[in-house]
Structures are given as structure tokens and as C-alpha cells.
Amino acid sequence: MTEQMSPRRLVAVFASPTAEMLARFGIELGFQVVLVEPDPTQLQGPPRAHGDRTVSDLRAAEPDEHTDVLLTDHHRPEIGTLLREALAGRSRWIGIVGNPRHEGPHVAALRDLGVPAEQIARVHRPVGLNIGSRTPTEIAVAVLAGLIADRNGRPGGFAF
Template identity: 70%
Template sequence: MSDDGSSPRRLVVVFESAVAEAMLRLAVEVGFQSVLVEPDETRLRGTPRPHGDLFVHDLTAAHLDGHTDVVLSDHHRPEIGVVLKEALAAETRWIGILGKPSIEGPHVKMLRDLSVPEDQIARVHRPIGLDIGSKTPAEIAIATLAGLIADRNNRPGGFF
């Protein structure tokens, strides 16, 4: 879906982490409303600091729509399949999950086990972001946001 400008762009980052914190902090600077979703309160690393507009415990409260980009900041959580199925059902603009490009993400099997159709599974981007050799949480956040901005602006990203 393309962003026609009639609604604010929203970045929903699922799973509290160092990458999520950096992404949410920077997202505000590049024009996103930012939402942190952490479904498991026991996993919070202290007081959540989303640096944005909202902190919630489920995707429903994040108000997903066609102007929303969803990024899962952890590829090892057991709730990935359920979270992605809900994000796909909401017809979000863009969905991605962090992970190593050299292996198939565990989200694929999780979604298949939940009977999600292959065309919907294919909507989940992985790897995400621009390939800039990111290693630190802040670098991963920058690469991810740059990729989202390129996608939002119908650009391939990378160098000119």
C-alpha cells in the first residue's frame, strides 16, 4: 500500500529491545508516530522508554491500518507467529522482522503452522533495512528506518 499522506505514518515496533528503543527514538525524528508493543510484561528491561507516542501490550491497541509499518525486533520469541498473523490480518502497509538473511526465519514455519496462506507469509519482509553492515542496535535501527523511508518513498534504497 502506498501512503497518500491523509493519515500520519505509524511505526509499530514489537518486542522491547535495544534495537526497538533506538528505532523508536529515531522514528519520531523522521516523521513517524511510534508505538512499542511488548506482549510479555515479564520481558521489559526496566521502565519502557519508547521515545514516541505510545506503549501498549497488544497489537489491537496499536491501531494497525494501511499507514502502519510493523517491525518485529526479535526473531526468537515464541509469540512471533501470532503477532505476525494479527499484523497481516490488519492489512498494514509493511511488515518486517529482523534476522539473518542466510537462514529461513522461524516465522515462516510458525505462520504455516497457523494456516496462514503463502501469499500472506510472503508479505513479511526479512531481512529488513539497507545492507550497510549494521552491527550495533543503533546501526540496525538506522538501516531499518532507512529501508522503511526508501520503501515509503517508492525508492529502492542504497546508493545513487
């Protein structure tokens, strides 16, 4: 008898073009995709058809040990609060997009909230395979390929 695995879940935090591409491709790759957008003014119209659901709170996305959480915008003021919440949960993997040549603003935001350095180090940045991604579509492809490699214990993962 084969042991049934829990479904893979991808939580894309913040409505963005990258989140849209993660949802489109993620569903095709077998992820349950949840968009978390805490600011309803950022949602343009009804939720798109590419994704299982949209919620306003990370806890409502029900992250567990089969969940990968990715913040798709590093300029939003909520990054510290949302990452602290993700770190307190059971998510398998947590990351935030951004330029690998600069320290991410999430580091200072988490420090300011009193998050210990070992917890801050759990946040992956950069994310995805190092393919020189520039567009939201390329970023989504790189991230999803990296998550699959990481999940399967393959070296393609996140080395830069």
C-alpha cells in the first residue's frame, strides 16, 4: 500500500504579477495555490481563476509542513509582520523575492520586531534558480523550479 502524501501548498503573499504567474504555473505543477493579500485595495476586481483561493490573513491559508510561503513584494510595509507570522507557523519553506546583491528589507523589519537571528536566517533570499530572471513570468519559473528541486533534495535549488 502506498502512503498518500499531503497536497503541496504554495502560499503567494501579496497580489502581484509574480503571484499571478506563480498561481498559473503552480496549479499545473500540482500545488494548491493560495493568495494572501492583507490589503483589499490591492485586489483589482474579483480573484482570478488561477488559484484555489484568496484570503486576507496568512493563518487562513492554513500553512503546514507541506506549505511553501513566498512574499512576492519586498517593498510592502507588512513584510515584517507577515514573515514573523510565517516563521511562527509550520511552513516547510519561507522566502521573499528581491535582488541578491542587497540585504533585504525584511531583515531589519524582523529585527525591529524582535525576531531572533536564527529565525531570520530561515527566510530564503534570493529565491529560485539562478537563471537571471527579470520578468514576473521568469521569476515564477525560477522559483517553482527551485522549490521542486529543494523539495526533491536536488542540487538545482537555491545556490547563487
